[in-house]
Amino acid sequence: MVRQRTLLLISLLCLATLWSCRLPKMCLYSQCREDVTAPSPQSVDLSRADSPFISWPLERVCRETTTWHPGVTFVCDNNSGGIGNIRNYILTCLRYAIEAGVTAIVLPEIRTRADDNLASIMNPHRPFTYFFDEAHFRRALRISCPQITIYSTTDDIPHAPVPFKAEEFTPRNLGSRGGCDRRDLNRHTDRFGKQFVSLLERTATEYHLPAPSTEHPRIFRFTWGVQWDIPVFRDGPEFVATFGGILKFRDDILDLGRRVTKHMRGLAGKHASSSFAGMHLRTENDALSAWPRYENQSRAYLSRAADMGFRVAYLATGNRTEADKLAGSARAEYGGMEVVTKHQVLKNYKEDLEVLEALTWDQQALVDFVALLESDYFFGVSPSSFSMNVALKRHLKTGGLYTRPWKIGGDGDGYSWLVGRYEKYWDDWLFMYDSLWP
Ligand SMILES: *[C@@H]1O[C@H](CO)[C@@H](O)[C@H](O)[C@H]1NC(C)=O
Numbered sequence: 277m278v279r280q281r282t283l284l285l286i287s288l289l290c291l292a293t294l295w296s297c298r299l300p301k302m303c304l305y306s307q308c309r310e311d312v313t314a315p316s317p318q319s320v321d322l323s324r325a326d327s328p329f330i331s332w333p334l335e336r337v338c339r340e341t342t343t344w345h346p347g348v349t350f351v352c353d354n355n356s357g358g359i360g361n362i363r364n365y366i367l368t369c370l371r372y373a374i375e376a377g378v379t380a381i382v383l384p385e386i387r388t389r390a391d392d393n394l395a396s397i398m399n400p401h402r403p404f405t406y407f408f409d410e411a412h413f414r415r416a417l418r419i420s421c422p423q424i425t426i427y428s429t430t431d432d433i434p435h436a437p438v439p440f441k442a443e444e445f446t447p448r449n450l451g452s453r454g455g456c457d458r459r460d461l462n463r464h465t466d467r468f469g470k471q472f473v474s475l476l477e478r479t480a481t482e483y484h485l486p487a488p489s490t491e492h493p494r495i496f497r498f499t500w501g502v503q504w505d506i507p508v509f510r511d512g513p514e515f516v517a518t519f520g521g522i523l524k525f526r527d528d529i530l531d532l533g534r535r536v537t538k539h540m541r542g543l544a545g546k547h548a549s550s551s552f553a554g555m556h557l558r559t560e561n562d563a564l565s566a567w568p569r570y571e572n573q574s575r576a577y578l579s580r581a582a583d584m585g586f587r588v589a590y591l592a593t594g595n596r597t598e599a600d601k602l603a604g605s606a607r608a609e610y611g612g613m614e615v616v617t618k619h620q621v622l623k624n625y626k627e628d629l630e631v632l633e634a635l636t637w638d639q640q641a642l643v644d645f646v647a648l649l650e651s652d653y654f655f656g657v658s659p660s661s662f663s664m665n666v667a668l669k670r671h672l673k674t675g676g677l678y679t680r681p682w683k684i685g686g687d688g689d690g691y692s693w694l695v696g697r698y699e700k701y702w703d704d705w706l707f708m709y710d711s712l713w714p
């Protein structure tokens with residue numbers, strides 16, 4: 277009898293154990309651990325150029341803004357430079373727009389660079405679609421922040437002044453930052469909404485303006501270069517990991533990037549492995565003199581890549597002369613390592629090559645961006661915002677939605693390594709890492 281009871285008790289216990297394993301929250305036993313961690317947000321791969329846009333973190337941030345101001349509009353076009361700068365400029369402007377509670381933005385335009393002088397970055401604007409997928413941006417903002425309308429151009433803002441004119445301001449000037457380096461991030465982003473309302477009121481009194489409304493819009497544009505401004509992790513890792521997904525590259529550029537990647541895999545396959553390294557050589561003539569030079573970059577990349585066993589590498593650079601130089605030294609000094617650029621990968625694919633060559637210098641860099649995200653290890657250079665952006669986006673492989681900040685100056689994440697100086701927070705531009713959304 278006693279034995280039977282014991283048996284019954286044991287069976288019941290076993291059943292309970294089995295049952296509790298089906299319900300992750302009730303798990304008390306080590307054998308259940310898989311149930312607890314299996315379908316985690318860590319498993320979402322957000323590191324690719326075509327990763328899905330996850331909207332709830334942005335939705336949450338927009339819900340946290342409780343006062344929205346009708347008739348107040350931001351124009352996010354005082355940007356410049358390559359994709360790293362342009363992306364972060366637009367994201368910064370949008371993040372400020374949400375905090376300010378503006379009810380409209382103008383679809384951001386992109387300022388271009390001169391073809392014959394890469395350092396000349398203040399040329400006429402091109403539309404949003406110069407780089408990005410407009411339908412995706414509109415859809416993503418509509419589902420996450422329905423409070424914000426997107427006007428196609430400044431002409432579409434109802435009752436805008438003719439000729440068009442916007443009020444200009446610098447967000448970080450709204451809060452006192454006594455004693456800081458002028459490059460310091462805005463330490464008052466939590467209070468930006470309140471400060472912006474004060475600005476609205478102060479200037480309304482000063483210029484005798486009615487309260488803003490659709491009939492009496494107030495339209496604002498930032499001064500140039502508001503792009504390394506917001507301490508991004510204050511919004512939580514989920515926001516950092518997903519916000520950048522609102523800016524997806526246009527489809528034809530994504531396609532070309534994917535085809536380049538596929539051809540790279542094919543090329544690597546000839547060396548009995550399908551893996552290839554990605555390298556970003558930033559030595560074009562507009563690179564700043566304090567940055568690591570050709571020798572610093574090329575030597576570091578090639579010796580590390582060789583040590584890691586790579587036989588093939590994809591090289592992103594806008595400088596063909598130096599691309600040849602690097603490929604030459606890879607062949608001669610690093611056991612015949614094959615290093616190719618996007619033009620060389622596409623050499624035997626005439627149609628793709630034509631598509632590539634029809635793009636401008638900065639658009640072609642987007643193809644590099646896609647391919648570098650797909651490479652098996654990435655070598656870049658700090659403080660190029662392009663390299664940083666690629667490395668931080670690849671870093672999302674480490675934790676998905678809950679990715680912790682990249683450790684500046686290390687190679688600890690196992691996906692990327694950036695050569696550079698990491699001693700001075702300001703002069704080595706390390707503040708960029710704290711204000712960049714991947
Ligand atoms: C951009 O910013 C600069 C100064 O930072 C300012 O002079 C200019 O008027 C702004 N607006 C445009 C459209 O460039």
Ligand SMILES: *[C@@H]1O[C@H](CO)[C@@H](O)[C@H](O)[C@H]1NC(C)=O
Nearest residue numbers: 559560561562594595597598
């Ligand atoms: C490429 O690099 C060389 C130095 O090797 C430099 O003289 C040239 O101006 C650069 N070209 C571009 C397009 O950046």
Ligand SMILES: *[C@@H]1O[C@H](CO)[C@@H](O)[C@H](O)[C@H]1NC(C)=O
Nearest residue numbers: 566567568569571572696697
């Ligand atoms: C580049 O290499 C030279 C020589 O090895 C070194 O003195 C210099 O500090 C390096 N510069 C950077 C920015 O790493």
